[in-house]
Amino acid sequence: MTPDEPEWVWNDYLAVGNMTLFSGKPKAGKSRLALDLTTAAACGAPSFLGRPVVNGPVIYISEEGAATLAHKLPHGDNIRILTRETRGRSPNGQL
Numbered sequence: 001m002t003p004d005e006p007e008w009v010w011n012d013y014l015a016v017g018n019m020t021l022f023s024g025k026p027k028a029g030k031s032r033l034a035l036d037l038t039t040a041a042a043c044g045a046p047s048f049l050g051r052p053v054v055n056g057p058v059i060y061i062s063e064e065g066a067a068t069l070a071h072k073l074p075h076g077d078n079i080r081i082l083t084r085e086t087r088g089r090s091p092n093g094q095l
Contacts, residue, residue, distance in 0.1 A: 038060050060080070
């Protein structure tokens with residue numbers, strides 16, 4: 001029942017309804033890639049690194065703390081950040 005070609009958010013790398021893991025050596029740019037891709041999708045960019053990107057709401061999940069991420073990600077209604085501090089809480093901060 002798997003489709004031949006998935007519906008891509010970012011062509012060949014990130015598909016709708018799937019999880020993508022960026023792995024590599026420390027300081028190789030994994031977080032920067034994820035942050036910039038998140039910004040492109042949330043802010044309406046037509047492409048990212050030469051590949052089409054679908055725009056829309058983004059949930060960014062990270063083991064980093066919210067204070068570390070807050071200044072790196074765009075602000076607005078199209079992005080939510082889930083970190084170790086906010087795990088298990090609703091967007092309004094309730095458990």
